[in-house]
Amino acid sequence: MEHIRMPKVEHVRLVDRSSSRRTQVGTLYLTATHTIFVGKGSEDRNDLWVLHSLVCNVVKHKASQSGYPLLIICKNFQVIRFIIPQESDCHDVYISLSRLSRPEKYEELYCFSFNPNVDKAEREHSWDFLDLKAEYSRMGLPNKLWHVNPINREYRVCDTYPADLFVPKSVTLPVIVGSSKFRSRGRFPTLSYYCKENHATICRSSQPLSGFSARCLEDEQMLQAIMKSNPGSRFMYVVDTRPKLNAMANRAAGKGYENEDNYCNIKFQFIGIENIHVMRNSQQKLIEVSALHSPSMGEFLTGLENSDWLRHIKSIMEAGLFISKAVAEEGVSVLVHCSDGWDRTAQVCSVASVLLDPYYRTLKGLMVLIEKDWVSFGHMFSHRCGHLIGEAKEVSPVIDQFLECVWQLMEQFPCAFEYNEKFLISIHIHIYSCHYGNFICNSQKERKDLCIKEKAHSVWLHLWEKKLDFMNPLFKPDQSQNQGLLRPSTAPYCFKYWRRLYNRFDRELHPRQSELDCLMTVKEETQKLEEELALYEQVKCQIFNFHLHKVFLFNFSDHVFSAYTSLANTPQDYIGGAPNVFTLQQGERESAELCLFGDQTKSSDADNSDQESGVADFSSHSSGEESLPSEDSVKDPDSDETGPNRA
């Protein structure tokens, strides 16, 4: 609390990003965990809650006629624009927020104060929801060739690896230790994915400390053992996900890559995925493009091209495809590494897993995959997501890229995934929000040292409980092309701009009607009708019930479709920047909108429907009550994620 210079400012204006005429006056509150904006006179209490830990940057702009603009830029790509009447207030809020949004210690993060009103048993249950041991046994491990080696139980061999690691049974402790000494940060080759059908594996590690000529017998034995643990194959791939030039440059620092001559039966391959710095800059450019104010088609496409973002996504996808094909089609094991083996390696291994195994295309499967390949294997969430104030150069959207690869796959295979894009976006937010303990710290050891499981909650159970929102109605698991390996096209036109992620808060950009939501409702209704019918069969001797049933059927069916047609609507900005004839009539237009669509708003239950759907959002838009950007950033500390507007 000591950081809050100004807990409350009145007469603050919240300005819509896309159109300055949609503003709302209200009161701004700063609490220890949230920035809260309460609009004046809004009956449905459409408040805006922004977690401090989700704030990426706070910017003061030059004073305008109406006051002092303050921009809050969030890690979920939301940009909130306040105009504060007094300069001193604006400055105080700025200073307070700048400090609050840059925590120095883990203890300041929201997950440690978040208390969803559940008892200890429930909290522990939330952590037990995912069990990696169960995941490995789902894969068919341990078996006669692979087992868990306890060597890293105390994180002594490698402090960024998990405690339980699968290695070939044939490998002895000295080999592991020797190999780990020959690898950056001790990250020796270990198993990430095992393919039951043909025994091929995806293994991961960091780069070898080979320099220009160094060798390590144990490391060579390690790779040999991995290769031999796949009895059907005579060689294995070693995939270095870096551009060749980067890998060569590392040799000068005593690191580098495997020399094919020193290792028996390996095929070495570079896959040029750029490093975290390139990716950070690329995403920055992409965000700038997404935030352009009414760009022309040419500006947008050129900006998209110049950001190089989709090129990077394609390179990750191609790497994943290469590995998944090696495993599924050739039956050959693959060792993947980059420099440290926690960024590109995690991306590529998990993309390959999604392509290989339909399980990872289910809700729980994706959770497990992230828990395994990212959380347990020491992807440095705190550094990459900038949870704490620190080195800006360590921040990079590595996991964003993985989620985007999954999204691109969902676009290509609309029936192959159990989840929908809301699920990916929710995961994205939780990774950055520090609302739950899962993505705090940089390794399993750090989390253990901090007693995260005792002090914070796990997000996975929470997401699982909301799973109805995340279902893809088109999911067809039994379809043959959705089983086994997915073979995405990597033609350039298959890579699209992810509007829902980058322009999520620009409502007017999204479809006004949601096919997905409509289908979901239809499906749910069908199911309910089936249940009704079953019930009806049971009691059909009773005429009275029969009568009731018919009535129910009729009403319900009518209701479903109409819920999605209450699209209240407003014109877009068709004028562009050109001077136009309409500017004088804006007042009239807003009021015209009000009477035109006022009734519609009442009928659509904006409060209950997900903010994502676009339909309900929109009706609140045109009702004249400025609907606020209030999605997952809206958090009420007392009622979990249910913001006041959702209750």
Place this chain on the structure above:
Amino acid sequence: MELSEHIKTANVEDVTLRRPFHPALRGTLCVTSHHLLFSDRKDEASWQLLILLKNIDAIEKRAVGSSGTITIKCKDLLVLQLEIPGMEECLNIASSIEALSSLESVTEMYPFFYRPSHLTLNGPWGLSSTEQYYKQTERLWDRWRVSTLNSDYSVCPSYPSAVIMPREVDDDKLIRSARFRQGGRFPVLSYCHHRNGMVIMRSSQPLTGANKKRCKEDELLLQAVIDGSELGYIIDLRSAQQAQQARMTGGGFESKSFYSHWKRIHRHHERGKVVQESLIKLVEACSDPSHSVDRWLSKLENSKWLSHVHSALSTAGLVVECVERDGHSVLVHGSEGTDNTLLVSSLAQLILDPASRTVTGFLCLLEREWIQAGHPFQQRCAHSAYSHARLKQECPIFLLLLDCVWQVWRQFPLALEFSEALLLRLAQEVYASNYGTFLCNSEQERCAAGVKENTHCLFQSLLRPDIEEQYLNPLYEPTDLAIWPSVHPQSLQLWTGLFLRWTEYAQNMEEAREEVWSIVKEHHEQAGPDRTNNTLSTHCDTLTPFENLMDELTIL
């Protein structure tokens, strides 16, 4: 010369057919006056591919030893390869295709020979007429009338025989106004808004010329449209500079001083060759999956196709704003008033008018606003994206319309009664068809060629219940509201269904479409008969791309 004289080799055996994402097939190739027929007779269930020769945009031949390869590039963007044993046969086939795919005379074209047993040539042709539109639109009866002054097409050769005009303007005045407009295309009513009675008019540019001529009758006509008191908007589909320049060649624009109640807004739209070249560049960009993402995006940008989509939708949105929100009537025109003008006015109607979002309503809209309104289909669609022929009047404005409609559907997936399949079918039919609907450049030409007497109407055929159900949107739920599309670049997408139609990309989308149908069907089965009167039918097989080609195949 008889068509058959172009055929030197009618049959070749042992031809290998290659098409994207299918194994190569061997079979017999057969050339007839209007078709290329490939049949694979080895299996018991013989598989046939029938291509209208008119659908062929370009062919390339290549000799490989003693045999030859012909690459056929179709106007619907399909590319096929035929390996023909025997160089002579190959050259004969190629020259037949070249000659027969570019017939000039309308009455030699296939629609004049298409005689399926289930259709008869007697009975009315088409779905709608000016008179019918007038009859249906009660709002018009008071102040508007149907004028038949163009019944012999002498006032305006590209207009239909009947047009809707303000009652207070007599035919003499109209004739004078027509003389003052390029091609005689005087302002006529295109749409009357059911909510407020405001209208969308369209015309060609006024012939003001360098010395700022005026035409009293034209001014009176437009005055009568807005009925004195209010204000109207003229949406000029050229930049202000282009409109100024047009005066040098006898064209021009409505000057403020003579049309004091009309406010002119200029919106620049590309036309003609520029749009055609956009299509060529876009199709070229889509045809190479090995490009890098950067190269693809730069080619996509460079093609400017999406920019045209963007302009068309934004100007249509502007028209709708004028009509629906601000309650003013609008006159739309560019230069000739046969291309972008129709694009904008028909899109505006789709956005405004729930009636034009049903299958029937949409086809009626196309019939009134494109076919009867004199879009020169024959000139515009002579060639598509692959042709090496020197471009003359080609311009894919109609394709652009379909793309824009597709964008609207993406943004309002429940608001249109028809599905993407109908748009794809139309995209194909407009270039090569069994039906007479898209033949000729105007009603006058259609009349002269006897199109209505001697060909079948596509739109009527699409509305036959068994055919129509293939084109329904399973999620359709009518809405009375205007459906304003977003025109932000982030909201506009490449129409993959058309431009990537023959890639693997399309196949997964097909699966998704089938799943949507099955979810909705299952729902209806459960919900019982109460809801089966909805748009959904109990049985519908979605077309696979190739069945589409084979659709309504007649046995030769």
